[in-house]
Amino acid sequence: xxxLVESGxxxxxxxxxxxxxxxxxxxxxSNYWMSWVRQAPGKGLEWVASINQDGSEKYYVDSVKGRxxxxxxxxxxxxxxxxxxxxGEDTAVYYCARRSLVAGFDYWGQGTLVTVSx
Amino acid sequence: DIVMTxxxxxxxxxxxxxxxxxxxxxxxxxxxxxxxxxxxxYQQKPGQPPKLLFYWAxxxxxxxxxxxxxxxxxxxxxxxxxSLQAEDVAVYYCQQYYSTPxxxxxxxxxxxx
Numbered sequence: 314x315x316x317l318v319e320s321g322x323x324x325x326x327x328x329x330x331x332x333x334x335x336x337x338x339x340x341x342x343s344n345y346w347m348s349w350v351r352q353a354p355g356k357g358l359e360w361v362a363s364i365n366q367d368g369s370e371k372y373y374v375d376s377v378k379g380r381x382x383x384x385x386x387x388x389x390x391x392x393x394x395x396x397x398x399x400x401g402e403d404t405a406v407y408y409c410a411r412r413s414l415v416a417g418f419d420y421w422g423q424g425t426l427v428t429v430s431x
Numbered sequence: 432d433i434v435m436t437x438x439x440x441x442x443x444x445x446x447x448x449x450x451x452x453x454x455x456x457x458x459x460x461x462x463x464x465x466x467x468x469x470x471x472x473y474q475q476k477p478g479q480p481p482k483l484l485f486y487w488a489x490x491x492x493x494x495x496x497x498x499x500x501x502x503x504x505x506x507x508x509x510x511x512x513x514s515l516q517a518e519d520v521a522v523y524y525c526q527q528y529y530s531t532p533x534x535x536x537x538x539x540x541x542x543x544x
Contacts, residue, residue, distance in 0.1 A: 350481075357536070357537050358535040358538075359535065360526075360532055360533040363533075372531050372532075408481075410480075413483070413486070415487075415490075416471065416486035416487055416528060417483045417492070417526070417528070418473075418481070418483060419492065421480035421481055422480065423480060424480060
């Protein structure tokens with residue numbers, strides 16, 4: 314069974330940093346593109362970042378470029394998001410999502426809540 | 432960036448009736464070299480992550496009931512629930528993956544009338 318389990322979210326002050334992770338199981342992690350998608354409270358979905366199978370390609374939404382870094386460790390079946398210089402508008406549930414081999418995000422984690430507040 | 436606009440923002444439909452959601456993209460998401468529309472639909476129930484319903488605009492993901500259908504091409508797309516069931520209450524999102532950044536519509540909330 315495919316599982317994606319996020320951990321490490323929490324409260325962070327504006328301007329601060331936070332790193333959280335997604336543990337993958339039930340599939341060959343190294344075969345898939347992976348992404349982070351966020352959802353602010355009561356709002357819609359926003360794609361944040363994607364990384365290819367070996368980590369050599371990374372893409373970001375403009376609002377996080379230079380502040381967030383997506384990475385992965387295929388030996389540990391884990392995906393990461395390093396958030397720096399966080400802002401209030403970064404407050405959201407962050408979902409780890411697998412891009413299917415065909416198209417679309419076919420598996421999602423339950424999400425981890427990141428709250429940026431002083 | 433490609434802007435995805437859904438309509439309506441919400442709709443209330445009687446059980447067993449048809450629900451139709453429109454998604455329009457600010458530019459075509461049809462890739463001419465393979466004639467595929469880079470458009471997906473997701474369903475998100477309260478307190479849950481999104482679930483993939485369709486990709487390539489009309490290809491149903493495994494396990495999705497056939498009362499759901501996706502159609503359209505270019506810039507205009509439709510998600511139809513032919514006979515609304517209670518378990519279909521959710522917010523539905525379209526998403527383009529034609530270009531980066533991938534973008535989602537604002538969502539359409541479907542409720543029971």
